[in-house]
Amino acid sequence: MITFNCEVSQNEFLAEGVGEVHAVITVTARDEAAAGADATGPNATDPNATMTARGVFARPRGDAGRPAGAAVPGDAPGAAEVIILDCSGSMEYPQSKIIEARRAARAAIDALPDGVAFAVVEGTEQARVVYPERRVLVTATAQTRAEAGRAVARLRPHGGTSMGRWLRLTAQLMASRPDAIHHAILLTDGQNGESAKALEAALAACEGAFQCDCRGVGDDWRVDELRQISTRLLGTVSLLREPAQMADDFRALIAKALARGVADVALRVWTPKGSTTRFLRQVSPEVDDLMPRAVEVNPFTRDHPTGAWAAGTREYHLCVDVPPADVGDERLAARVSLVVGGEVVTQARVRAVWTEDAELSTRIDGVVAHYSGQAELARAVQDGLAARRAGDEDSAVTLLGQAARIAAAADDGAMLDRLGKVIEIDDPVTGSVRLRRDVEKLDEMDLDAGSTLTVPAKR
Structure with a gap:
C-alpha cells in the first residue's frame, strides 16, 4: 500500500x-x-x-x-506489458542485434509473473502481433510464456521502420485490459521512416494509453526521435552501446514497471x-x-x-x-x-x-537554485551538441563549457564523465573547455540521451 x-x-x-x-x-x-x-x-x-x-x-x-x-x-491494479521489437532489415547487421533482441524479449517474458497481461509486437513498416495471435493481451502463465518465447525465436529482420504504427497497435492491445497499469518497451536500431506529422498523430492518439520506455541500440537511431516518444508517453530513453546489454536492461525495465x-x-x-x-x-x-x-x-x-x-x-x-x-x-x-x-x-x-x-x-533557496541549474544543464548539453553538429564551434564551446561548470558545481560526476568524452575540460569550475576532434558517435549520443538525468539536491 x-x-x-x-x-x-x-x-x-x-x-x-x-x-x-x-x-x-x-x-x-x-x-x-x-x-x-x-x-x-x-x-x-x-x-x-x-x-x-x-x-x-x-x-x-x-x-x-x-x-x-x-x-x-x-486497491492495486493489475499490470499490462507490451514488448515492441524493431525487426526491420537493419537489425540483421550485425546479426548479433536480432539475436540479442530475441534473447532480451525472452528474458522480459520470463520475468513476467503469472497474471500479468502481455503481448509481443514485431515492428517493421507495419506492426504485427507476434504473440498472441489475436489483437488482445494474454495472461502470463508458464504455458503462455513458453509459447511467446517460441514465437519470438521465429522473428527475422525484414522491411522498414514505422514507429507510429507500432505505437498505435500497442494502444489497441492495451485497450483490451483497461483497468491495468499499461507499460511498453520499445527497442529500435534505426530512424523512423514515417513523416513527422504521422508520428505526432500517433503520439496524440496514444498519449495517456500507456507509458513507454525507449531503447536505442547502436548508433543509427536518433536520440531526439526516441526522446519525443518517451516524453509524450511518460517514459525514458537510453542508449544501449552493445546488443549484449539488451537482456539485462529489459529485465530491469520489467522489474521497475511491475513495481508501480x-x-x-x-x-x-x-x-x-x-x-x-x-x-x-x-x-x-x-x-x-x-x-x-x-x-x-x-x-x-x-x-x-x-x-x-x-x-x-x-x-x-x-x-x-x-x-x-x-x-x-x-x-x-x-x-x-x-x-x-x-x-x-x-x-x-x-x-x-x-x-x-x-x-x-x-x-535564494538552495533546492530551487540546484534544480534551476539542473534544467539549465540539460538545455546547455542539448543546445551545445546541436551547435557542434551544425559546425558552430564557438556556440558549442560556450554551451558545453556552461554544462561542465554546472555539473561540477552540482558534483555530478556521471555528467562530467559523459562531457569529457566530447570536450576537453580544462577547468570545470570556470567552464573552460575545448572541443574534441575525435568524438565517437556513441559517446555523443550517450551524452545527449543522458542530458535530462539529474542529481538530487543536497539538503
Whole structure:
C-alpha cells in the first residue's frame, strides 16, 4: 500500500513590485507495507483536516474512510506489458542485434509473473502481433510464456521502420485490459521512416494509453526521435552501446514497471485569480516539462499527468506569476495537490510574502537554485551538441563549457564523465573547455540521451 506526502522548498519573501514565485515540490511515495511503518495523517479531502506546516497529507486512494497507513483491499491494479521489437532489415547487421533482441524479449517474458497481461509486437513498416495471435493481451502463465518465447525465436529482420504504427497497435492491445497499469518497451536500431506529422498523430492518439520506455541500440537511431516518444508517453530513453546489454536492461525495465502499484497519478496546480503558471517541470530524477500535458479542471486549476508510481521520490519546479502586493501582505500563490484516480491524496501550499527587508527577499533557496541549474544543464548539453553538429564551434564551446561548470558545481560526476568524452575540460569550475576532434558517435549520443538525468539536491 502506497501513501504520499509532499513538501515545499522555497523562499517565500518577495521585494515590493515583484510577483515571480519559485518553489520545488518534493513528492514522496512510501510503501508502508514494505517499510512496516504505521503512518498517520489527516485526510486531504476531509473538510475538517488541517494542513501541517510542511503541507503533509497521506492517505491511500479509493477509501475515504480509512486512515493513512491502512491497507485497501483490491486497491492495486493489475499490470499490462507490451514488448515492441524493431525487426526491420537493419537489425540483421550485425546479426548479433536480432539475436540479442530475441534473447532480451525472452528474458522480459520470463520475468513476467503469472497474471500479468502481455503481448509481443514485431515492428517493421507495419506492426504485427507476434504473440498472441489475436489483437488482445494474454495472461502470463508458464504455458503462455513458453509459447511467446517460441514465437519470438521465429522473428527475422525484414522491411522498414514505422514507429507510429507500432505505437498505435500497442494502444489497441492495451485497450483490451483497461483497468491495468499499461507499460511498453520499445527497442529500435534505426530512424523512423514515417513523416513527422504521422508520428505526432500517433503520439496524440496514444498519449495517456500507456507509458513507454525507449531503447536505442547502436548508433543509427536518433536520440531526439526516441526522446519525443518517451516524453509524450511518460517514459525514458537510453542508449544501449552493445546488443549484449539488451537482456539485462529489459529485465530491469520489467522489474521497475511491475513495481508501480498506483496508476493515474497527476500533479494538480491551483493558482488564484490574476495569477498564471509560468512553468512546471519535473526536475528529479530527470528533467521533464509537464506544461504540454496540462488538462484544465477549471479556469484556475490544471492537472498534469505523471504516469504510474512506485515507492520513491520525484521533485517538481513550479514558477508562478502573481500580482504584486503591498509590503507586509501575504498570499497563497499556488496550491499543489497529488491526485490519484481523480482524488486528492496529498497537498502543499506555495506562499508569497512581500517585504522591504532586502536580506530576506534576495535569499535564494538552495533546492530551487540546484534544480534551476539542473534544467539549465540539460538545455546547455542539448543546445551545445546541436551547435557542434551544425559546425558552430564557438556556440558549442560556450554551451558545453556552461554544462561542465554546472555539473561540477552540482558534483555530478556521471555528467562530467559523459562531457569529457566530447570536450576537453580544462577547468570545470570556470567552464573552460575545448572541443574534441575525435568524438565517437556513441559517446555523443550517450551524452545527449543522458542530458535530462539529474542529481538530487543536497539538503
